Amino acid sequence: MTNPSEPGPGRPDPSLSAIVGERRRLTNLAYRLLGSLADAEDVVQETYARWYAMSPRQQEDIDSPGAWLTTVASRICLDLLRSARIRRERYVGEWIPEPLPDRAEWISGRSGGGLDPADRVTLDESVSMAFLVVLDAMTPAERVAFILHDVFGYPFADVAAIVGRSPAACRQLAASARRRIRVPRPDPGSSARRADVVRAFKRAWEAKDIDALIGLLAPDATATGDGGGLVTAALHPVEGAEQVARFFVGRPAVAASVTLQECTVNGQPGLVAQRDGVTVSVMAFDVTDDRINHIWAVLNPDKLRSWTTEPFSTSPCGPADRKVGRGA
Numbered sequence: 001m002t003n004p005s006e007p008g009p010g011r012p013d014p015s016l017s018a019i020v021g022e023r024r025r026l027t028n029l030a031y032r033l034l035g036s037l038a039d040a041e042d043v044v045q046e047t048y049a050r051w052y053a054m055s056p057r058q059q060e061d062i063d064s065p066g067a068w069l070t071t072v073a074s075r076i077c078l079d080l081l082r083s084a085r086i087r088r089e090r091y092v093g094e095w096i097p098e099p100l101p102d103r104a105e106w107i108s109g110r111s112g113g114g115l116d117p118a119d120r121v122t123l124d125e126s127v128s129m130a131f132l133v134v135l136d137a138m139t140p141a142e143r144v145a146f147i148l149h150d151v152f153g154y155p156f157a158d159v160a161a162i163v164g165r166s167p168a169a170c171r172q173l174a175a176s177a178r179r180r181i182r183v184p185r186p187d188p189g190s191s192a193r194r195a196d197v198v199r200a201f202k203r204a205w206e207a208k209d210i211d212a213l214i215g216l217l218a219p220d221a222t223a224t225g226d227g228g229g230l231v232t233a234a235l236h237p238v239e240g241a242e243q244v245a246r247f248f249v250g251r252p253a254v255a256a257s258v259t260l261q262e263c264t265v266n267g268q269p270g271l272v273a274q275r276d277g278v279t280v281s282v283m284a285f286d287v288t289d290d291r292i293n294h295i296w297a298v299l300n301p302d303k304l305r306s307w308t309t310e311p312f313s314t315s316p317c318g319p320a321d322r323k324v325g326r327g328a
Contacts, residue, residue, distance in 0.1 A: 033077040035097030053264035092229025097132040099282040102264035129284035145176035195269040213245035228300030279307040
């Protein structure tokens, strides 16, 4: 006899689709909390594993499965953020959040394969590289309280249950995090101008035109590279427009040539470098008032797994141009 609370043979479980439907939101949440798509996917998998480890009766006793999944995923992220501070002390060089491709531009050009985790992350200002870098400077509790309340709209009472503090304390955490945020919200109308600046940087770099590069950089511009100890990258940020310009012009001499392409990185104009069809560097830019304030170059191959080579052959992100050396 079939239990009324269980689906009969051949009948879909109406609650299953609702549970699985939470995956996109959970991935969005975990990526913003951790700055790593790989870690976010692991968190989501662990969250579902804990759900399915419960008996049907235990699952039925949960009034809001979506809220339960969010709570569990957030607590896992909080634990990872706390342990990450210890792991970062052993990280070689600078740590940059994992760059995210805009798969909406590429998905029609892909062949085969299932839904990639990158397809489940909504691109907006809360995943820009500049925003994620600021988030990474927060305490774990600040970051969780801020993202849950300010980005995802959870009330402080719910945040308190996740963080393990009072609603008033969580309100203070979010306020403290808010004061750290100095990243201006991008003007949608300026997207084309930011793309023009990145394109001009690419051309000046290819031409080894130091004066043109300096003209595109803010006086206090900074370039940060992340090789993770796996590939060569500057161990410390390069600061100052002239120093950054000379750094990039000097890079082609140290490595075999690569192909630069314009593309979207975390929802903003960026550049992708490929060598022999393999992505070796992804560069994100912070552009304000038509000047580049910061360049983040991720070379750590462990952080480039979402950047497949196939979509670039038909991608509208930008054509392959001349060859230059590896980036920062």
